[in-house]
Amino acid sequence: MAPSAFAPPDAPDLAELRKCVHCGICLPQCPTYRVLGEEMDSPRGRIYLMRAAAEGRIELTETFARHLDLCLGCRACESACPSGVRFGSLLEATRAQLRRHGPPPRRRLLEHFIYSVFPEPGRAGAALGLLRLYQRSGLQRLVRSTGALRPFPRLRAMEGLLGDVPRAEPLPELVPARGRRRGRVGLLTGCVQGRLYPGVNRDTARLLALAGWEVVVPRAQGCCGALELHAGKTDDFRARARRLVATFGDDLDWVVTNAAGCGSALKEYGHWVQEARGLAARTRDVTEMLVDAELSLGRLELTVTYHDPCHLAHAQGIRREPRQLLRRIPGLRLVELAESDLCCGSAGVYSILEPEVARELMELKVARIAETGATVVATGNPGCLMQIAQGCRMRGLDVTVVHPVELLARAADAYPG
Ligand code: SF4
Ligand code: SF4
Known part of the structure; x- marks a missing residue:
């Protein structure tokens, strides 16, 4: 042979x-x-x-x-x-x-930018500061209205994903448990989730605390390495996994994520890094943690549909928990989305690197969403949140795209007790 x-x-x-x-x-x-x-x-x-x-x-x-x-x-x-x-x-x-042969020449520069900025909190923070300026100065409106990025499809795809860039919102390092204490968990804030959806982390910590968990949020935690794993950058991924194991230590009952891509990478750490097996076994998605929790929820009169993130449904087998949680909100009507587990085209940085295929999938997803008549789409991954929100904006569909924990937190606020 x-x-x-x-x-x-x-x-x-x-x-x-x-x-x-x-x-x-x-x-x-x-x-x-x-x-x-x-x-x-x-x-x-x-x-x-x-x-x-x-x-x-x-x-x-x-x-x-x-x-x-x-x-x-x-x-x-x-x-x-x-x-x-x-x-x-x-x-x-x-x-x-x-x-080992390096990225294809046609996207070498872009890949270099992505992998040297996205997973690095300091650089990502600086880049987002510049993007906020780009949005507030009116330059974004000008670029979009003139189609200046049309000759650069990958740059255009990256720019198109941006909703309003929020200000950084660091969480306290310790959020005390409320009511009967069940134990102590660590929260992975995630590089994209933490920067672009800080409210999702805030709501996650609050719901976990309401469910009786003391929540530890280590400031020094870095990226989990999911983007690098999916790109085959296994040395960088292993280094990040080892750093995260050291950051979270071994005295936590669970390590909780609210980003499907990070959760699936963490749960598979043991396949790549021997000493990360313990952390992998103690990793849970936030919906797994909350599904059996006693939460007091008030009414939300909303019609909601749910998109299954690939790395939650296919990689972690989590489909039931988010739906069960949403159904527990009084007044909320959950309508099933056809082909809810078909990829929306986000797939980490795929929508930037392969914009044509990603766009077709995004349009298919948004067409399915339009069929449901829902005014809210819930989904548990920052990439899906961005991609679906972009698709809805482009189609002019008046739909809000949120993480399930955001709806649960709103329902907790609406509880009359
Ligand atoms: S063709 Fe597809 S479904 Fe059939 S065995 Fe191969 S991977 Fe599995
Ligand atoms: S794109 Fe196709 S081959 Fe690739 S992971 Fe998805 S289903 Fe499998």
Whole structure:
């Protein structure tokens, strides 16, 4: 047999690749197959390519890399697969192999910017300060009305995602439990969530406290590394995982996240970093923590629909908890969204790097939302919040896009007791 095109460390597992029986059941669930209609842009096609490379039958050519780049990493294929192929870890390992040759030249600069700014709190804060200035000075209105960014589709995609950039809103390092104390949890504030949706973190901490948890919010926590893991930057990802383990220590009952992408990365830390297994086992999404909590909720007369973030539904198997929580709010009518677990096109930084495919998925999602007649969309991931809000803005759909905890916090405020 010819030597494999992959080399340790982090080579995709050949036994896992061979679990695929080519049945094709995953194909209709794959968003990129749906948009592009190419076998090689389906899970089965990508597994075929990865296996051929692992068995030394093909090289890691540009065409190979392109089919892997176009994958959203949404893991809808994992939910569908009867053979239990763990596509996400195969994709991450293959991207780690491709990463050794560097990003494709056409997006090298942009990737460099993304990975040196997004996960770094200081740089991200400075960039957001400049963006606030860009918005307040009227420059954003001018750029959008003149279409100045049209020749630069990736920059335009990044700019289009921006809603109003809020001011930083640091939480206290300790939020005491209210009522009967159940234990002590750590809150992962997340680099995107913390910067662009500080209210979601504030509401998360408040609800956890109302549910009886003392909430620790370490100031020094950095990025969890999810963006880097999904891009195959496994060395950087491991370094971030080790830092987070040291930051949270081991005296917490749980580590809580409210961002699906961060939660799925944390829960899979153990696969990449031996000493992170404990933290991985103690990680919970906020909806898992609250679903059985005694919360006093007042009425909210709203029609709400729910979009399943891929990294919550497919990667963590969490679908029931957010819906149950929303249904507990008196007066709230939850209407199901057709294809609620079809990717909205956000997928970390995919919407910036692959704007055409992302835009088609965004438009499909917004069309489905319009069918529901809901005035509020709830979803538990900052990327989905931004992408869906952008889609609704572009279509002129009068819909508010919020995290489920924001509705729960409003309902807690509305409690008459
Ligand atoms: S992760 Fe998503 S986009 Fe990639 S192959 Fe699987 S279903 Fe398709
Ligand atoms: S459903 Fe699973 S076994 Fe069937 S083609 Fe897709 S990945 Fe392979």
